[in-house]
Structure formats: C-alpha cells, structure tokens
Amino acid sequence: MAGINLIPKQPSDNKQVAQITKFLKIGSILTLILLAVVGGAVLSVSFYFSNQLQEEAGLQKSLKTEIENLESVETVMLLMKDRAQKAQTILQSRNTESKYLVFKNIVQDLSGDVALEEIKLDETQIAFEISASNSQELSKLLTDALSQVEDGQTLTLVEVDYSYFTDYSSNFVLQ
Amino acid sequence: MKQEIKKLSKIAGPLLVFLFVLISGLSGVVVLGKRTLAVRSDVQEIKKERMVLQERLDELRKFEPQMATISEQKIVLALPPSDPLLVSVSQIRRLAQQGNLFLSDLSVQDPVVETGEELKSITVNFGIQGNQEEMLQFFQNLLYSVPLMDFVTVSVERVNTNLEAQITTRVYWASYPTSLPPIADPIDPLTEAELEIIDRISGFAGLEFEVSSELVAQDPSNKQTSPFSSLLPQETLISEPESQQ
Numbered sequence: 001m002a003g004i005n006l007i008p009k010q011p012s013d014n015k016q017v018a019q020i021t022k023f024l025k026i027g028s029i030l031t032l033i034l035l036a037v038v039g040g041a042v043l044s045v046s047f048y049f050s051n052q053l054q055e056e057a058g059l060q061k062s063l064k065t066e067i068e069n070l071e072s073v074e075t076v077m078l079l080m081k082d083r084a085q086k087a088q089t090i091l092q093s094r095n096t097e098s099k100y101l102v103f104k105n106i107v108q109d110l111s112g113d114v115a116l117e118e119i120k121l122d123e124t125q126i127a128f129e130i131s132a133s134n135s136q137e138l139s140k141l142l143t144d145a146l147s148q149v150e151d152g153q154t155l156t157l158v159e160v161d162y163s164y165f166t167d168y169s170s171n172f173v174l175q
Numbered sequence: 176m177k178q179e180i181k182k183l184s185k186i187a188g189p190l191l192v193f194l195f196v197l198i199s200g201l202s203g204v205v206v207l208g209k210r211t212l213a214v215r216s217d218v219q220e221i222k223k224e225r226m227v228l229q230e231r232l233d234e235l236r237k238f239e240p241q242m243a244t245i246s247e248q249k250i251v252l253a254l255p256p257s258d259p260l261l262v263s264v265s266q267i268r269r270l271a272q273q274g275n276l277f278l279s280d281l282s283v284q285d286p287v288v289e290t291g292e293e294l295k296s297i298t299v300n301f302g303i304q305g306n307q308e309e310m311l312q313f314f315q316n317l318l319y320s321v322p323l324m325d326f327v328t329v330s331v332e333r334v335n336t337n338l339e340a341q342i343t344t345r346v347y348w349a350s351y352p353t354s355l356p357p358i359a360d361p362i363d364p365l366t367e368a369e370l371e372i373i374d375r376i377s378g379f380a381g382l383e384f385e386v387s388s389e390l391v392a393q394d395p396s397n398k399q400t401s402p403f404s405s406l407l408p409q410e411t412l413i414s415e416p417e418s419q420q
Contacts, residue, residue, distance in 0.1 A: 017182045024189035028196045035200030042204060046211035049218050056221040063228040064358055070235040074355060077238045077365065083250045084369035086294055086349050087323060087376060090254070096326040097318055104311050116307055116338070119331035 095123045099174050102153060103128065106145045106174075113137045117169070125175045127158075132168040145172065224359055231362045238364065245370075249377045253321040256351045262382060263299055263322055263346040269383050270320060274313045276305035280341075296345045298327060304339045320380035323347045 067074070091097075103126045107116050110130070114137050118129040132138040142157065149155045158171040255262060260283055271278040284298035303310065310331070317324055327343040356362065365373075 017185050020186050021189045024186065024193045028189065028193040031193065031200060032196050035196070035204060038204050039200070039207060042207040042211055046207060046214060049211060049214040052218045053214055053221060056218060056225055060221060060225050060228060063225060063232055067228060067232050067235065067358060070232070070239065071355070073235050073239050073242065074362070076242055077235070077362075078352060078355065080245060080250060080373060081363065081365050081369055082352050083254050083349075084365065084372045086347075087250065087254050088368065088372045089294065090323050090325070090347050091372070091375075094318070094325045100314060100318065100326070104315060108308070108311060115333065116331075117333045119329060119340075121326055121329035123327065 096121060096126075098150065099126050099153065102148050102150060103174055105148045106141075109144070110141070111137060114141055125173050127171065127173045129169060129171050132170070135168060138168045138170060141170075149174070227359060227361050231358075234362050234364045241365075245373055249321060249379060249381065250373045252382060253323050253376045253379060255322055255348045257348060258295075258297060259322040259346050259348045260297060260299075263297075263324065263344075266320055266322070266380075266382060267299065267301060267317070267344075270313055270316045270380070271303055273316070274305060274309035276303045276309055276313055278303050284343075294347055294349050296347045298343060298345055299324075300341070300343050302339065302341050304334075304337055306336070307338050310338050310340060316380055317344065319378070321376070321382065323376075 100121065103119075103121075107128070107130070110116065113133040115131050116128065117131050118127075120127040130138075130141060132141065138160070145155055154175050156173045156175070158173055159169075160171075161169040163169075252262070264281060264283075267281070268278060279302040281299070281301040284300065303313065305313075314326075314329065318326075324344045324346050327345050329340060329342050331338050331340040333339075
C-alpha cells in the first residue's frame with residue numbers, strides 16, 4: 001500500500017488557474033476589441049481632419065491666387081491709405097490754416113475807410129495792423145473780429161494809436 | 176514549489192499576451208491620438224489663415240469698384256513721392272498769375288528736412304506784390320492746393336495802394352511704401368477718416384500739369400522692383416505759365 005496517496009487532490013488550485021487564464025484570454029480579446037474600436041475611431045477622426053486639412057489647404061491656395069490677381073488693387077489701396085495718413089498728419093499740424101481763415105474773415109469785408117497795413121504770420125500767431133479813418137469803423141471792426149474768433153483761439157488788441165496824419169491805427173494778435 | 180511554478184507558467188502565457196495587447200494597443204491609440212490632435216490643430220491654424228485671407232480678399236473686392244470713384248491722382252500729387260520743387264514752384268507761379276500778383280525772389284532753401292513719420296519737406300521763399308483782395312485769396316489758394324504746403328512765415332506790408340509780401344512756405348513730400356504686407360497678414364481697409372481726407376484733397380487746386388487718368392500697378396509677376404514704383408503719376412507739362420509782369 002506504500003506509495004499510494006489517499007489524500008484527495010485540491011481541484012480548486014487548478015480551477016483558479018483555469019479561471020485566471022480564462023479571464024486573461026477574455027480580457028485580451030475584449031481589450032483588443034476595445035482598442036480596435038477606439039483605434040478605429042481615432043483613425044476615422046484623424047482621416048476626417050486630414051481631409052479637412054487638404055480641403056482647407058486647397059481653399060487657401062485658391063484664395064492666395066485670387067489675392068495675387070488683385071495685387072494691383074491692393075497696391076493702389078495701400079498707396080491711398082499711406083498718402084491719406086501722411087496728408088492727415090500734415091493737415092493736422094498746419095497751425096496757420098485755421099488762424100489764417102479767421103484772419104481772412106475778419107479783414108475780407110473791410111470798408112473803404114479801413115485798410116490792412118501789415119501782417120506778420122508765423123506758426124504760432126498772426127499779428128496784423130489795421131488803420132481806420134474814424135473810431136466808429138474801428139469799433140465795428142472789433143465787434144466783427146470778435147465774432148469770427150473760434151474756440152481755442154484768442155484775439156488780442158495789442159495797441160490803438162491815433163494821430164492826425166494816420167488816423168486810427170490798431171494792432172491785433174490772433175493766437 | 177514545483178506546483179506553484181507550474182501554475183504560474185500556465186498563467187504566464189495569457190498574461191503576457193494580455194499585457195502585450197494592452198500596452199501595444201494603448202501605445203498605438205496614444206500615438207494616433209496625438210497625431211490626430213496635431214492635424215486638428217493644423218486645421219484650426221489653416222482655418223484662421225483662410226479667414227484672414229478671405230477678409231483680405233473681401234476688402235480688396237469691396238475696394239475695387241471704389242477705385243473708380245476715388246480721386247487718387249490728387250492725393251498722390253498732394254504728397255508726391257519725390258522732391259516737389261518744380262511742381263511747387265510751378266503751382267506758386269500759377270496761383271500768383273491767377274491773382275494778377277507779381278512774383279519775385281523765388282528761392283529754395285536746402286536741405287530737405289525730415290519732418291517725422293517719413294515726411295520730408297523743402298522750404299520755398301518768394302515775394303509777391305498786388306492788391307489786398309487778390310493777395311488774401313492767393314494765401315488761401317496756396318493752403319488749398321497740391322502739393323501740400325504750409326506757411327512758415329508771412330510778412331506783409333502796405334506800399335501805397337498795394338501790399339508786398341515775403342513768404343516762406345514748407346512743401347511736403349514722402350516716399351512711397353516699398354512693399355506690400357505679407358499675404359497672410361490682415362489688411363487695413365481705408366477708414367472713413369482717410370476717405371474724408373482723400374475727398375477733401377480732391378477739392379484742392381490741381382496743377383497745370385496733365386496727369387495720366389489712371390494709376391496702373393506693375394505686373395504682379397515682376398517682383399524685381401517695388402509694386403508702387405510704377406504708380407508715379409505721369410506728368411506732362413501742357414502749358415508753361417506766361418512770364419510774370
């Protein structure tokens with residue numbers, strides 16, 4: 001009887017191994033399927049984006065061609081813009097323009113008894129001398145002149161002289 | 176112990192297969208995912224570029240019919256691309272002649288002065304004599320004529336019934352731009368303010384020169400020179416003013 005093992009074998013160990021092996025096999029297959037699905041989906045998305053990229057590149061190329069064909073229009077447009085911007089800078093910096101226009105309005109309707117004797121214009125002011133044969137004309141001139149002055153400008157009556165020979169002489173500064 | 180090893184060897188095969196599937200699959204998905212994201216990012220980038228190009232094209236198409244209504248010659252003559260000495264002298268002579276004013280002592284001060292923002296100017300001195308009304312009108316005409324001028328100093332004195340004036344004017348000019356912006360950059364269309372300036376200047380007194388009716392850009396295929404180089408207005412002297420009295 002020696003050598004005979006009467007102790008029953010433990011079937012649970014083999015069963016456990018079989019279960020683990022089965023689990024791993026099923027797990028591998030499921031993982032493979034899952035990854036294939038995910039991979040397929042990612043590939044599809046990638047393919048979609050690649051197509052879109054090609055499509056966009058084509059559109060971009062055709063737009064570039066169209067823009068290149070309109071280069072002459074663009075050149076004129078940019079030139080106009082460049083000139084307009086620079087002209088605007090000049091016109092805005094022309095300090096003499098608005099002062100001159102006010103000055104011209106003041107003196108353009110002088111009556112025959114009033115004469116413009118002298119003008120000195122620079123970038124900061126216009127100084128001018130006016131002679132009048134009587135004080136009434138001078139007073140009228142002053143009233144008219146003050147009504148012409150614009151906001152931000154000042155008209156200063158610097159001096160009024162009277163002499164028998166030259167009548168009334170007045171000096172103004174418009175700043 | 177032997178049994179344990181036997182058990183493990185039974186599991187090892189499927190385990191390795193499982194791990195291999197998992198790792199290689201995940202790696203593949205990650206690589207593919209990264210690539211997809213990169214392509215998506217490229218698509219977004221190229222879409223942005225296309226939108227900029229589309230806007231640029233739209234602006235150009237919008238401007239194309241406007242070109243016919245814009246008086247481009249006047250704005251170009253208002254601020255010529257080269258020293259406007261001859262043009263300004265001619266303009267001064269013409270305006271003086273219009274007002275029956277006697278022009279004298281015409282001279283030009285060197286050098287050319289850079290007045291900021293790529294603007295350059297020359298200074299022209301001259302004297303005029305004539306009656307008050309005409310002289311005042313002459314000053315105004317000078318301010319509203321091309322090329323753009325500005326008074327530096329004006330000194331006027333009465334001599335008998337006439338006025339005598341010594342005038343120093345600044346005449347401006349500016350070089351043309353040298354290149355177009357890169358094609359992928361957005362383009363700034365003409366603003367209302369700029370159109371207003373162009374419109375305002377179109378009312379300024381022109382020259383006694385005849386200017387070609389169109390500014391034609393050069394052939395786009397010719398990249399050797401600036402695209403603006405051929406936009407110089409073609410000036411042709413059609414009438415020389417009569418000499419001053």
